[in-house]
Amino acid sequence: MNLENIKQQKTPFYYYDLALLNETLEDAKINAQKYNYHIHYALKANTNTKILQPIKELGFGADCVSGNEVLRALEVGFAPAEIAFAGVGKSDEEINIGLDNDIFAFNCESIEEIEVINELAKAKNKIAKIALRLNPNVDAKTHKYITTGLEENKFGINSWELENIIDILPKLENIVLTGLHFHIGSQITSMTPFKNLCIRVNELNTWFKEQNIEIKHLNLGGGLGIDYNEPEANPIPDFELFFGVFNQFLEPFPHQEIHFELGRSLVANCGSLISKVLYIKKGIKTNFAILDAGMTELIRPAIYQAYHNIENLTSTSNEVEFYDVVGPICESSDCFGKRVQLKETKRGDFIKIHSTGAYGEVMSSKYNLREPNPVIYKD
Ligand SMILES: Cc1ncc(COP(=O)(O)O)c(C=O)c1O
Numbered sequence: 001m002n003l004e005n006i007k008q009q010k011t012p013f014y015y016y017d018l019a020l021l022n023e024t025l026e027d028a029k030i031n032a033q034k035y036n037y038h039i040h041y042a043l044k045a046n047t048n049t050k051i052l053q054p055i056k057e058l059g060f061g062a063d064c065v066s067g068n069e070v071l072r073a074l075e076v077g078f079a080p081a082e083i084a085f086a087g088v089g090k091s092d093e094e095i096n097i098g099l100d101n102d103i104f105a106f107n108c109e110s111i112e113e114i115e116v117i118n119e120l121a122k123a124k125n126k127i128a129k130i131a132l133r134l135n136p137n138v139d140a141k142t143h144k145y146i147t148t149g150l151e152e153n154k155f156g157i158n159s160w161e162l163e164n165i166i167d168i169l170p171k172l173e174n175i176v177l178t179g180l181h182f183h184i185g186s187q188i189t190s191m192t193p194f195k196n197l198c199i200r201v202n203e204l205n206t207w208f209k210e211q212n213i214e215i216k217h218l219n220l221g222g223g224l225g226i227d228y229n230e231p232e233a234n235p236i237p238d239f240e241l242f243f244g245v246f247n248q249f250l251e252p253f254p255h256q257e258i259h260f261e262l263g264r265s266l267v268a269n270c271g272s273l274i275s276k277v278l279y280i281k282k283g284i285k286t287n288f289a290i291l292d293a294g295m296t297e298l299i300r301p302a303i304y305q306a307y308h309n310i311e312n313l314t315s316t317s318n319e320v321e322f323y324d325v326v327g328p329i330c331e332s333s334d335c336f337g338k339r340v341q342l343k344e345t346k347r348g349d350f351i352k353i354h355s356t357g358a359y360g361e362v363m364s365s366k367y368n369l370r371e372p373n374p375v376i377y378k379d
């Protein structure tokens with residue numbers, strides 16, 4: 001990124017390196033194709049149209065969690081037959097959007113939801129394709145707020161409900177079961193949880209076969225983590241290792257398609273948040289670097305104590321100091337990092353917060369009547 005250009009821009013702004021995005025997408029695609037795996041991009045990570053465009057161009061499908069995400073995916077040109085619609089609380093209106101567009105599958109999370117989809121499909125004289133989102137009770141070993149595959153989580157159908165579901169399904173004439181869906185959590189950096197997921201999926205897949213229920217696709221969800229500590233050394237996650245684990249441990253039956261829903265791993269590292277230092281305030285134990293960006297632009301540190309690498313782009317000092325890097329928002333949790341080591345920092349310096357391409361811009365808010373932020377792209 002050209003420093004002189006940055007200095008001309010109004011801060012804070014989101015910055016996307018579209019070349020890195022493309023490189024990441026290519027790498028994911030090549031490694032998935034080795035095993036004929038299909039990737040649906042999880043729109044929730046970033047719904048910016050300039051990010052969605054190349055993802056669609058490269059032939060990825062879409063994974064959506066709201067009616068508006070389905071509509072955004074369609075607007076950008078994702079084929080309806082490549083759109084999966086997940087979410088624990090789909091409204092009737094949102095379900096109708098999926099039905100009207102004949103999407104790939106509704107990933108269903110409760111018996112009640114399946115019954116409602118059946119009713120709404122019947123009213124339109126359609127057959128809705130559904131996948132059952134099963135709770136595999138596998139620990140993702142990640143932050144508790146981004147773990148989704150444990151029995152205590154709200155997500156998915158628990159194993160003790162399965163008998164009841166397969167009794168009910170044949171009575172629902174406007175539903176066809178096509179797949180099984182799983183997602184154990186996000187920012188998973190060890191391959192062990194994915195191996196454990198495969199073992200559990202094999203058991204459940206076999207159980208369905210024993211009940212003579214044909215399952216056409218297995219959707220293993222997303223969750224592959226990125227290197228927030230050293231984003232410049234490791235900008236692209238190890239897709240080869242990730243898909244290799246599934247190839248090694250998953251035992252699909254012949255003709256079963258394998259799908260994934262990756263979000264963060266595809267888009268996180270191509271994005272950053274650029275901000276300017278408003279003030280340096282001397283504290284008792286530490287100095288505060290007060291930025292013009294806050295939790296309204298990047299909420300991850302405030303709600304998950306997430307680490308993001310922070311860099312002073314413009315300081316020419318040879319000295320380094322420790323700073324609590326904070327925002328202007330009227331909340332004590334509005335802090336991007338404590339005791340962050342930066343080159344000596346002063347008012348007017350430009351600060352880069354790395355790896356904000358996933359769950360950054362999409363989670364921004366207007367709290368304190370903050371203005372929408374500009375976005376700059378490097379092609
Ligand atoms: C059902 C589902 N699929 C896919 C994703 C995407 O996850 P990630 O961004 O970790 O790849 C999520 C988010 O955790 C999710 O809840």
Ligand SMILES: N[C@@H](CCCC[NH3+])C(=O)O
Binds near residue numbers: 186187
């Ligand atoms: N928003 C979370 C990820 C949630 C994934 C969706 N289930 C994050 O920033 O890490």
